[in-house]
Amino acid sequence: MWPIIMQFLRSNAPYITLPIAAVVGVIGYNLESLLSDKYTPYSKPIQDQRDERLEEELLKDPTNVKKLKYQENVLGKNVSPSLQD
Template structure:
């Protein structure tokens, strides 16, 4: 008798598990909807934050203080000073 039951289950397991999984999914979905907090606070986008930060940095700079073109501070002394992140640049000249 047991081999007949196993043969039946092996053949019809998709038809048995699909309704069972659907019932469990529906119950879980509704239970989560009742228990969870659906409120998500508004946050500004990353691009918006970056634009605000860059605007604040540009407004904080003194526009009257400009480097001399004769000193050529914009030309790197070695290949290692090319394409350096602004946060890693040394503002002092050696």
């Protein structure tokens, strides 16, 4: 009897597992919606926060402005230890 049942289950596995997976998925989805908090508080985008912080720093001391000039040699950034002075 068991070999017949196993052969039936083996040949019809997709038709048997799909409803079981659907039921498990629906139960898990509803359980998660009951247990988790879906509220996400609003926060400003990082770019806006950065702009406001830089603006506040500039308003504190308007004379302290970095010049738009590159300070270092571009090729000297990541020099291997054997090539350093």
